Amino acid sequence: MAASHQDVQKKNEDQDNSSTTDPDSLIRSNDPLHPANHISDLCRRFYTLGWVTGTGGGVSIRHGNHIFLAPSGVQKEMMQPTDMFVMDFLTKQYVRRPQALKPSACTPLFLAAYTHRNAGCCIHTHSQWAVLITLICEAGLQNSAERNVFAIKEIEQIKGISRGGSGSDEIAEGGRKVGNLGYYDTMKIPIIENEAHEEDLTGALEKAIEEWPEACAVLVRRHGVYVWGKDVAQAKTQAESLDYLFQLAVEMHKLGLKWI
Ligand SMILES: CSC[C@@H](O)[C@@H](O)C(=O)COP(=O)(O)O
Ligand SMILES: [Zn+2]
Incomplete structure (x- = not known):
């Protein structure tokens, strides 16, 4: 075996x-x-x-x-x-x-995920879908009070996201992992503003981690996203699910569809 x-x-x-x-x-x-x-x-x-x-x-x-x-x-x-x-x-x-x-230069940001979330892996992407979703939120096309959060619900891929990166691998009814979001839950990812130097993002990222205990990621406006998980597999699959959701929301926006 x-x-x-x-x-x-x-x-x-x-x-x-x-x-x-x-x-x-x-x-x-x-x-x-x-x-x-x-x-x-x-x-x-x-x-x-x-x-x-x-x-x-x-x-x-x-x-x-x-x-x-x-x-x-x-x-x-x-x-x-x-x-x-x-x-x-x-x-x-x-x-x-x-x-x-x-x-x-991302070292202090990775350390924040290890220190505050007991993560086993942290992934930082410059995916254009992540960047675009922060711009769409900034443009105030959602509720202006929500320009600092990307929120989405009733999309199957949300079930690939854990609550705070601590989901169990046990499979619940309906194919969802225990501890992961359900189809009718709203997934929320905070957005922080970019800085000229990566390490200067540390304070804002730590604050967002503290204020959003269920989030497994933080978006950085005009920059990208930090995603973590309890191990490599969870960090990777969550980064994949998030990128899918960011891309979907951008395409829905182009079609004039609302995602929340
Ligand atoms: C294209 S330069 C990007 C860097 O400034 C930074 O944002 C980044 O993500 C990578 O930093 P690095 O120090 O090379 O690991
Ligand atoms: Zn970067």
């Missing part, structure tokens, strides 16, 4: 914990699900979706007490496991730093 994701994760954590002396052992593994390999693979896939083009966007994975982060300003779809930074989550010190590279 194939090893479960939990078995693989436990094995990787054991390897990480047994190798505190050689930083490179933190990123060297034949396991495709090892975070250093997984981030590289995910970025290649996300590039084809237009989520991480032109060096924008990124992915971070928490693995035990180690946070895996990509370098800043590099072609995200070309990254290799050896390019990864590894931070000790408890001390916030880098335990592996590739020479001549800087850690992603």
Whole structure:
């Protein structure tokens, strides 16, 4: 029988914990699900979706007490496991730093998802659908009091979104995961304003996370979206469901249809 994701994760954590002396052992593994390999693979896939083009966007994975982060300003779809930074989550010190590279400017935002939501993975996309939905909300075509939130209901894909990123994998009646939103629930994603520098978004993102305990993502106006989940699978499927919903709402807007 194939090893479960939990078995693989436990094995990787054991390897990480047994190798505190050689930083490179933190990123060297034949396991495709090892975070250093997984981030590289995910970025290649996300590039084809237009989520991480032109060096924008990124992915971070928490693995035990180690946070895996990509370098800043590099072609995200070309990254290799050896390019990864590894931070000790408890001390916030880098335990592996590739020479001549800087850690992603998204690092404090990824850390907010780990600290405030106990996330296992955080994905940042520059998807044009995410950007467009923030512009449509800004244009006040919905209730002007709601320009800082994207809300949508009665679309099947909403059932792919957990309440606050803590959904159970157990399947309830109707094919919905326990802990996920239901068809008649309203999904709400807060929108914060963009800043000139990525790290300057941290305070607003932390405030939004606090004020919207059910949200699994924060949109950044004219920029993109941060999405998290308890593990890579949940972060990835939620990023996919959200992108689907953003695109759908943009297309509905073009057709003059209302989504709420
Ligand atoms: C196209 S530059 C985009 C960056 O400024 C930023 O928004 C981003 O998402 C990626 O930052 P990075 O430091 O390269 O990981
Ligand atoms: Zn960005």
